[in-house]
Amino acid sequence: MGRPDRNQGRRVQNGGVVGSVTRRRLFELATAAALARSATPASSEHGKRDMIVRSARPLDLEMPLSGFQHPITPIDQFFVRCHHYTPAAVKIADWRLELAGLVNTPVTLTLDELKQLPRLELAAVLECAGNGRAFYEPHVPGMQWEYGGVGCARWAGVRLGDVLKKAGGVKEGALDVLFDGADTPMGSMPKFQRTITVQKALDPDTLLVYEMNGEPLPHIHGGPVRLMPSGWAGDSWVKWVQRIEVLDKPFEGFWMKSAYRHPGHGVPPGTAVDPAQMQPVTNLKVKSAIATPAPNSGISMRPVKITGVAWSNGSPVTEVDVSVDGGSTWHPARMGKDHGRYAFRLFETTWTPKSEGEHVLMSRARNAAGQTQGMEQEWNPSGYLWNVVQRVPVSIGEKSETVDGMRRAPAGSHPPGYDAACLSCHKEDVIIQQHLTRGQWEKEIDKMVRWGAPVEEKHRGALLDYLARFGQKK
Numbered sequence: 001m002g003r004p005d006r007n008q009g010r011r012v013q014n015g016g017v018v019g020s021v022t023r024r025r026l027f028e029l030a031t032a033a034a035l036a037r038s039a040t041p042a043s044s045e046h047g048k049r050d051m052i053v054r055s056a057r058p059l060d061l062e063m064p065l066s067g068f069q070h071p072i073t074p075i076d077q078f079f080v081r082c083h084h085y086t087p088a089a090v091k092i093a094d095w096r097l098e099l100a101g102l103v104n105t106p107v108t109l110t111l112d113e114l115k116q117l118p119r120l121e122l123a124a125v126l127e128c129a130g131n132g133r134a135f136y137e138p139h140v141p142g143m144q145w146e147y148g149g150v151g152c153a154r155w156a157g158v159r160l161g162d163v164l165k166k167a168g169g170v171k172e173g174a175l176d177v178l179f180d181g182a183d184t185p186m187g188s189m190p191k192f193q194r195t196i197t198v199q200k201a202l203d204p205d206t207l208l209v210y211e212m213n214g215e216p217l218p219h220i221h222g223g224p225v226r227l228m229p230s231g232w233a234g235d236s237w238v239k240w241v242q243r244i245e246v247l248d249k250p251f252e253g254f255w256m257k258s259a260y261r262h263p264g265h266g267v268p269p270g271t272a273v274d275p276a277q278m279q280p281v282t283n284l285k286v287k288s289a290i291a292t293p294a295p296n297s298g299i300s301m302r303p304v305k306i307t308g309v310a311w312s313n314g315s316p317v318t319e320v321d322v323s324v325d326g327g328s329t330w331h332p333a334r335m336g337k338d339h340g341r342y343a344f345r346l347f348e349t350t351w352t353p354k355s356e357g358e359h360v361l362m363s364r365a366r367n368a369a370g371q372t373q374g375m376e377q378e379w380n381p382s383g384y385l386w387n388v389v390q391r392v393p394v395s396i397g398e399k400s401e402t403v404d405g406m407r408r409a410p411a412g413s414h415p416p417g418y419d420a421a422c423l424s425c426h427k428e429d430v431i432i433q434q435h436l437t438r439g440q441w442e443k444e445i446d447k448m449v450r451w452g453a454p455v456e457e458k459h460r461g462a463l464l465d466y467l468a469r470f471g472q473k474k
């Protein structure tokens with residue numbers, strides 16, 4: 001049951017809160033939910049739904065595992081990573097891109113001028129370098145991403161190389177290209193400024209993008225224009241780009257010199273490594289994630305579809321093997337449509353469980369370069385580039401569709417009004433663990449309604465039926 005402010009919440013079908021809800025209220029919801037590690041409506045302020053809120057301000061949203069069902073991640077499920085406060089949106093007419101430093105003719109472009117360059121569309125994975133950090137042992141400080149600090153969009157924009165040509169091209173001695181994000185640092189933190197090598201800048205697949213999945217690039221994702229260095233980790237995908245400077249020496253700023261550096265190989269867990277001994281993070285690793293079944297689900301003894309996506313760093317994914325016995329044996333999965341060498345690739349296999357009890361599902365991707373996923377993760381000081389094989393424990397039994405001994409509703413079977421009334425504030429697991437009878441649920445609903453839960457009279461019966469069925473001891 002929800003308990004939003006009675007007069008302030010206006011609900012939409014996906015359970016999000018829109019319009020008149022105060023920022024404070026959103027913040028409270030976000031904080032409460034972040035503590036409970038559950039999905040909340042806080043993110044709907046940015047048109048998101050069902051996200052794991054890692055931080056409400058600055059905004060950091062993780063995609064739940066179910067998001068890996070899509071080869072192209074819908075924008076409302078696309079993760080968000082902001083180090084700083086989001087900048088005020090600029091009017092398109094006022095936006096300018098300044099090209100400076102070691103270019104032959106420094107120039108300032110409008111968005112119209114930028115869009116006059118040849119337009120390219122490319123599906124590509126954006127993954128935070130720290131995705132999976134939460135799993136490192138010993139623990140590494142930083143955003144505690146599990147799987148969903150990643151998404152794949154259809155981006156559109158122009159080649160950075162073509163943009164640099166507008167400035168007469170880069171001069172001799174050019175080494176790195178600096179991108180300035182227009183976001184507002186928190187406290188005395190340094191501005192988000194990152195460089196990529198000139199070689200990467202001139203790569204035909206390195207774009208400045210202004211569209212995402214056919215829409216103007218949303219503000220929260222760096223609109224109107226962000227950098228897209230295809231195949232590289234998210235830290236180099238600078239958002240809110242307004243200034244580009246070509247340099248003849250390595251940039252000394254914090255976000256290059258201290259952050260996003262990797263020893264280039266594993267080090268003994270817990271080792272401190274001098275940043276000077278490390279290299280900037282660049283290419284992503286080959287990786288895969290299982291979307292369905294969800295971890296810890298209860299499955300009956302009948303054929304079940306195992307689905308997920310695999311991705312890589314520009315060397316295309318060639319195969320995904322799946323194991324249903326914790327890695328003892330592997331079988332090739334069917335591969336979905338090829339959306340390009342930087343994109344997610346769906347995989348799918350049908351499994352008929354032959355014995356009851358706990359099973360561990362796994363997927364392992366391989367790319368054309370022969371890179372694959374290991375069974376044990378090498379450690380690095382900042383917890384970057386986690387890509388070890390995922391373990392998805394499931395429980396097979398006659399009783400079926402259970403979680404931790406509790407009944408679980410088949411996916412997509414929520415009654416009308418349930419999402420708004422209940423899931424906007426509570427996690428499904430918490431609800432079904434209540435072990436209440438129908439009568440007790442009736443009292444519970446009354447209480448929640450007094451606290452402001454939006455329960456419509458016409459939905460009450462179906463809600464009660466559902467809660468009594470799934471929120472009760474077997």
Ligand SMILES: Nc1nc2c(c(=O)[nH]1)N[C@H]1C(S)=C(S)[C@@H](COP(=O)(O)O)O[C@H]1N2
Pocket residue numbers: 078079080081082083084126127128129180181182183192220221222233234235236237238239240
């Ligand atoms: N200006 C700016 N650009 C940025 C960041 C930021 O904080 N400020 N975060 C970076 C990091 S670490 C990641 S993982 C991606 C996340 O992009 P998204 O929020 O569109 O998913 O943006 C990158 N670009």
Ligand SMILES: [Mo]
Pocket residue numbers: 081127128129130234235
């Ligand atoms: Mo990131």
